[in-house]
Amino acid sequence: AQTVTQSQPEMSVQEAETVTLSCTYDTSESDYYLFWYKQPPSRQMILVIRQEAYKQQNATENRFSVNFQKAAKSFSLKISDSQLGDAAMYFCAYRSAYTGTASKLTFGTGTRLQVTL
Amino acid sequence: DGGITQSPKYLFRKEGQNVTLSCEQNLNHDAMYWYRQDPGQGLRLIYYSQIVNDFQKGDIAEGYSVSREKKESFPLTVTSAQKNPTAFYLCASSINGDYSGANVLTFGAGSRLTVL
Numbered sequence: 001a002q003t004v005t006q007s008q009p010e011m012s013v014q015e016a017e018t019v020t021l022s023c024t025y026d027t028s029e030s031d032y033y034l035f036w037y038k039q040p041p042s043r044q045m046i047l048v049i050r051q052e053a054y055k056q057q058n059a060t061e062n063r064f065s066v067n068f069q070k071a072a073k074s075f076s077l078k079i080s081d082s083q084l085g086d087a088a089m090y091f092c093a094y095r096s097a098y099t100g101t102a103s104k105l106t107f108g109t110g111t112r113l114q115v116t117l
Numbered sequence: 118d119g120g121i122t123q124s125p126k127y128l129f130r131k132e133g134q135n136v137t138l139s140c141e142q143n144l145n146h147d148a149m150y151w152y153r154q155d156p157g158q159g160l161r162l163i164y165y166s167q168i169v170n171d172f173q174k175g176d177i178a179e180g181y182s183v184s185r186e187k188k189e190s191f192p193l194t195v196t197s198a199q200k201n202p203t204a205f206y207l208c209a210s211s212i213n214g215d216y217s218g219a220n221v222l223t224f225g226a227g228s229r230l231t232v233l
Binding site: 009042044046047050105107108 | 150152157158159160161162165175205207209221222224225226227
């Protein structure tokens with residue numbers, strides 16, 4: 001079974017600064033997808049960024065980028081120019097790419113990000 | 118606007134009672150999912166359905182039941198057999214249930230269940 005570990009329960013960053021959230025995962029599969037989801041105080045999960053394991057290039061979405069290290073099984077999220085609206089719980093998630101697994105996600109325990117003035 | 122509607126937002130239940138959480142989507146998605154969220158434990162999959170009239174157990178299905186009679190609807194019943202039902206419940210959907218990379222999950226706003 002796959003597991004996802006987020007070792008930072010809480011992080012804090014000043015507005016306009018950069019912060020990196022860590023995520024490691026354990027799998028024996030070679031093809032999979034990794035995701036970062038954001039859960040703001042409204043509690044609705046929002047997809048931030050997605051990475052396909054067979055792509056070496058790190059995914060980017062505006063101020064959000066990832067550092068995907070497949071050999072190390074590491075998938076960190078970097079938020080640049082942090083904004084107050086970035087304050088939320090961030091979840092790292094894994095999904096197998098093999099048939100029969102549907103789109104079931106395995107989630108980490110989350111990192112709560114605070115953004116200060 | 119297309120999306121997922123979960124109701125009620127807050128629900129209180131007495132011990133020994135069954136309760137049903139509603140999840141409706143107008144995204145024309147084939148697959149739907151129920152996740153449970155507890156503090157410090159992330160999200161855990163309860164049940165999922167890839168097509169109408171079919172569903173599979175997730176990692177923590179004991180004490181829960183679902184039905185999928187319509188494509189748009191995937192209600193979750195929390196039965197009296199669920200030993201610790203107080204939690205936040207999230208419903209999600211995806212275009213289909215296959216492994217395509219484009220097949221991301223869209224979530225509802227959640228339902229908070231409290232057992233008194």
